[in-house]
Amino acid sequence: MNRKVTTNYRLAKGLSLLLASGLLSLSLGLGSAQAQTSQAKKPTQNRAKVYVQNSKQVGFKDKSAGIGSKINSMSLNPSLFQKKDPSELMLDSDANLDYRVMQGCLRRSFNEDNLPSSIGIDNRQFSEFFKSQTKGFFDKMRGDCIPYAVAFTTRNRFDSLSIMNGPIQDSKTEVWTFTPSAFGGFLVQQDLLRNESKNLTEIRVPLKEVLYDPRKLGDKLPVELVWELNSIIKQIYPEENNSLENTNSVVRLIVDFGDRDRWAQIWAAEIIDPANKEVFAGAFWVDRNDIPGAFFTASGESLERSFWTNPLSYRRISRGVGMVRASAPKRSKNNVAVTQPAPTKQRYRAHMGIDYAAPIGTPIFSVANGKVVHLGFSGAFGNLIVLEHPGGYHTYYAHLSSYNSELEVGNEVRRGLEIGYVGSTGRSTGPHLHFELRKDGIYVDPYGSRTQLDLWSMRNNESGQLTREILLLGSPLNR
Template identity: 30%
Template structure:
């Protein structure tokens, strides 16, 4: 048995344990009551959209970035208006181009329709300029480390043969327009065959022709046409053929496939391309004088600056200003023939009075000086001082082919005639396609 003292000691320990447990329980209860109650409701979600302005990056110009532009010269353009339209704001470049002797053509020979190509930066500074002087030459101006430089360069042209066929409906020009054949080629065809066909009176609807001619390209763009190489023309049922042949010296003429000469001592037209705007007439109403007056030549409409060629070999008898003709050149030819070229904008720098010229040499440029209502060439043909219609007069042919060239000519003739035969077959297939088979 336990003694009283031991029992009392154990009792006391038990009472302390109960007291401590009670205190702990009270503390825990207070801590639980102090904690927040958990939410028992469902939360409601909302989307709120607000505009937020972000800072924009500060703009920067890349002045090294460059741009290319192409522009066509317009009728009343000057160098300043042209560059302004192309957004060039470079006073230094404009001043250079205005004052440089090498840039003279840009200030005096801006021809409507010619192309100007430029390279500039975003600030409008001119870096490079190209101007089409003619079919073979360009004027180039460029910015270098030492300033602007300018030069004239020849284009590198690639020659190709073009084969075309056409049918006459009313006029030669109408047929060539329909077939996409340049006017220059139409004029050559008329020149080559004019001793056989009167192209103003003999043409009939349904007449047809096939032609092979040269075309010169720069970067796939046709810059100019060259010579007709071969042509076959069927007029009123009669077939006429001509073959081009040139010797080693560069002289050329036209012959029948058998070698008979067709070349004439005079060109029918002294222009590279034209259409007759006023014919030879004994009584024409003059648009400026406003009265009936004989027109003893033909007027050939063409843009200002179109090159005028000598119609035949001769000597410059006169060049200068002369009344209603304006700027005029008169050439004296053998056998009492003279030719007159009026209303020129300017003369060729290569000729002077008394100089000998060859057929095809450039003697001046189309204009409208004197009594003229628009740019054109006034062309006269005189025999012993008597005016003749240059579009109708029979032009003498030149000497026959030298026997030394006959072998080479016949080889070329066979080749070109074979191409004409293929061209005719192609035209016939296009005109009369094979019937479609049906099942």
């Protein structure tokens, strides 16, 4: 069963933190919530320790027609290869382009029920709701401050608020999350830290290994998470402190190692100083039902655009979207270009996609969880893999020299899986990967300055999950 906390407030799974001292284990269980629906839980495998993972673990599940069956990839829906008018594409208008998160620990006072206004929430209706709901909450306070994470959208509109009953994390810790209701008014959800589940485990790895020697992580993480972790850390690495790798800084991870029914998943990643517990940067996973999930920083910044444009660990963009010559120069038997008279009018064709120049054999990774819907030779694309992703998205990986030998049409693959290798097949003038992202069959330029997909934004009904994750999975605030 996937660990998901969505706006219909289904029961969430617990959190088990294996702290560096080895002395304390915390678990997250979900208490009651207003408008809460129940959901049957599947038995989960306890993971109280970090075990050595098989470095050859394959990051895809076989969903083909059956054992030994083959599917003719060229008989698939021809619409996969049709070009459509980009003017037909309607981007998600519900995405919050102006989204930010603030986090802190508010010193306790006699007017604790005035917390919303104290942290910048200017909403009288919500303030009244907050006071009516938190009378019992503040009776359970411990410590001298109230940890909180609050999210705002356009025009400083309140989007979600999570508060914790003190900076102490143990079996008595509670986190309450407030969000606006789609039907008017507000909702509150209560999360309790208690010993109920062991799905999530904390591990710590040296920052230097993540940045410069990720191969050493193979005995600590499933291989498909190593590529993902390296991408996360390189994005959140603080530029103002470019010498952290020369210190004892570590990457603190909250990981679900998964099982046969769900993918392994990084839920939180932080760069911290273990000596003074200072957190330099962090990222948190937000799970979704209708589109692929996404990573956001503790300040609400999305990291997803980089993931969806990073199919290679090594990359150099050789050509982007635009007009290119319709034909390559003719060559002699010795592969020498033949000089031809210049035509009176040069013909051009549209080049849809991004070309990443790289040596033949360079590994190519799936940019998101998806399903293989095409695997085979396809004209000008050469050897081509097409992955289908939730929400009407497809990604294309063309001109490959070869594929992952265990991959077949029908497989479900995880982000970070090595699916193929750079080549120069089809209509290619040299070794490179031709990569395309399409939404409902229409090409999307992922590098376009005006391109903004729901994949890369915090949508209106997801904010509460992020603020909860920040308080529940993040390191305790260093005060």
